[in-house]
Amino acid sequence: MDNSPSLLALRLFVRVAMTGSFIEAARFFSLPASSVSRHIAALETQLGQRLLFRHTRAVRLTDAGERYYQDVKQILDNLELANEQVSGGASGPRGLLRINAPVAFGRRHIAPLLAALQSQYPFLNIELTLSDAFIDPVQEGADVVIRVGALRDSSLVARKLAPQRFFACAAPAYIEQHGAPAHPDQLAHHNCLVYKGTRGIQPWYFRQQAAPELFQRYDVKGNLYGNNAESLVEAALQGQGIVLFPTWLLYEALRERTLLPILTAFEASGEPTLEGIHVIYPENRLRSSKVAAFLQHLFEQIHERPYWDD
Template sequence: MDLNALRVFERVAATGSFTAAARHFHRAVSSISRQIAALEASLGQQLLYRHTRAVTLTEAGERYYQDVREILKQLDLATEAVQAPGGEPSGLLRINAPVAFGQRQIVPILSAFQRRYPSVKAELLLTDRLTDPVREGIDITFRVGELADTTLVARRLAPMNYVVAASPEYLAQRGTPPTPEALDHHDCLLYQGEMGRQRWYFHAPQAREPLVCKVDGSLYSNDAESLVRAATLGQGLVMFPTWLIADELASKALIPVLETWRGEVAPTRRDIHVLYAQRHADTRKIRAFLDHLFQTLWPTPAWDRWRERRVAS
């Protein structure tokens, strides 16, 4: 039996797509199709139904997929144990994260992890598009904001703590808004993503319902880093989570305002989660990365300690 064929079959079955499997293995779709056909011929069983837009498992294919998936998991664990008998994590770790969060937070966390475990290679896929970790073959997925229903294990990393801020030059020229309502008279730089242009919500102490502010300004962008840069240049106010602007707050390139109000970009509080498949959680590389991740962020993420850094400077 061709082990590579089993791995290809597992990817096609998991993703429901020859194209996704081809992308995962960096091969042509025709090559994947031929290998699956050869596997079916050797078994004397049809494993997949080919449709125009998708691929589904036959009854025999479903049984075979469940067995093959477990066999491959045990094989990977056995291979890992032989290659690193001392327990050292190794292999390729595929990570997906939103662009700004990945650049600002995951890159330094991953860099420290790989210095600690040099046998682990990483593939970091940054996109603001909502991806399917199973279809894409991702080991670790970071989600910022609302968490959709998923069959993966989802562990909460940290809350999203938003801060409204502007440069000292902007505040000297335009003044500091005393209340959220005063933002009507200010230049608010807004993130505009797949869900449309952001709205700003403010929760007063003891208040049950948020105050919704229809803010506007001179710049909209689907790139958060560009808006942060524009704010540091004195163009206007931004509302972003601390994981994005902690460095600017600590260095006083941006000054927080409206600190007695809790800001949000949705009616309810949003969190940061890490997602992974339960069946992969036993592999050393994933277990080690998750341990490193939570050790790094516990008890308070570095990005929420910007006030301490500000005082120290």
């Protein structure tokens, strides 16, 4: 009798190890949590090793479990790539492509591109997850992650998709009532609509145009803070205050002049240094035809000078 672990048990174990949760693994594979627990218990019995420490609020790997996880994950990744390359050889990319992107950028600039890609490759399924949290694609099982802003040190592959340009702007009605600041110091006397995300309240940064010096930080204040950039832009459109965001978010309002740029003698930024938009993915995804197809499509649609900066 063959006592080798089942492929499902190995996949369940890897998912639990990645997320630290039996419930999340059960949700991911559409199984009852009790079934996940039984499969992993059977796996531990077959191996004669305890792989996981189970606690009320968390699950973590034992030393043996950590070693086993690294080896098994690599094997499963290679198996997935092998299956994809064989099955997609004649019909093009197929299978499930998991993409993670920030909420506003993903909704505006990633989601609209997918219909054409899937029309070209009808056997390609896509799972698009929009989140402003910084995720590790290896831990979350994503094939491709779009990152806006600073990159954390990582062994992942990163390709720059586009630069970012920032503008401070306000609605004509706000400027008519309150005037436009001539210098960033004067923002202290204006109502600034401020983004507050997972890293806290976002300061604003300015420097003289084309100046070599570093950006100067301004801790602006106002009567509205939010963790959704589009809601702050909407408030600005209603004349409530001033916002500072990149052109990929503001370009329609700037083009239609429903928001007007201010402080144009200064270069603006939402970070201490101007950071671009990057695509990141694990190195082994370079051999994936579905990742390659998506990246080619993405870079064809968003050029070195992206359409939102035209």
